[in-house]
Amino acid sequence: MIFFWVLAAILIVSAVWCITARKAVYSVVALLLNFAALAATYLTLNAEFLAVIQLIVYSGAILMLFVFVIALLSSGIAPFSVGPDRLPRIAYPALALVLIAVGFLTRALVHSAVVTPPATAGPSSLGPVGAAGVFGSVADFGTALFTTYLLPFEITALILMVAVIGVVLLAGDQAPYVATKKREEDVKREMREAILREGGQ
């Protein structure tokens, strides 16, 4: 129980730090702390495979992507310019709304029947985590993923492929569908020159 409160404190503090940090890099550090604490929370909830996935995919891949983009955008000639945040203007209304929303959501969920689990356990069984066939073990997760939920798993491959194609189209070296200022000026200059040539003949 005390472990839960420590993790909850880390999660909330790092989340708030993430959205209030002045620089994007500090936000990434806060988010890293948040993801690590979340992985620990998953471990306390018998989700050992998800804890590892959380660390590898979120902390390893996604946050590296963020750091890479921050480095890319900050290293140009023009500085990474972002205006002042809307924090001073709407911080207090936003905070009030957030507290009200948290209150309503928690109250609604606490009073709904969905919070009381059924007396009968699900298809998995509880036991020492790590053994095969026990809820939350890698074997249990893998069996479910490759039998009952095979089709959704296959569809994630499609989603990832679409994402890869989209990223290459958007940010690739020869992105064809992006109208940059420079390209726009090039087109305009070519058009002017063409008009001048036509006029000279």
Added chain:
Amino acid sequence: MNAMAVPLTNYIALASVIFFTGVAGVLIRRNPLIMLMSIELMFNAANLLFVAFARAWVHNAGHIFVFLVITVAAAEAAIGLAIVVTVFRSSKNVDVDDVALMKG
């Protein structure tokens, strides 16, 4: 049914707080990178609820769903960051309030 050491309502409250912290981040920041990170916070709050409910029900469908959500979140982060890079390349400015290219 084995009783959980920590009541489910605690996890619901914790996930709500994290989720709405992410909402507040999207609302008050103008840096698109931090807005994307706030979206990741919201994803994680939802994932925490899935895992907590899966544990309470002793049913691993929640775990599978979290796995799928993490995949979608990775795709979303990659595409979002690609858009940020593209916008920055074309205008040298990533203030979300100044990007009005698609304004009607």
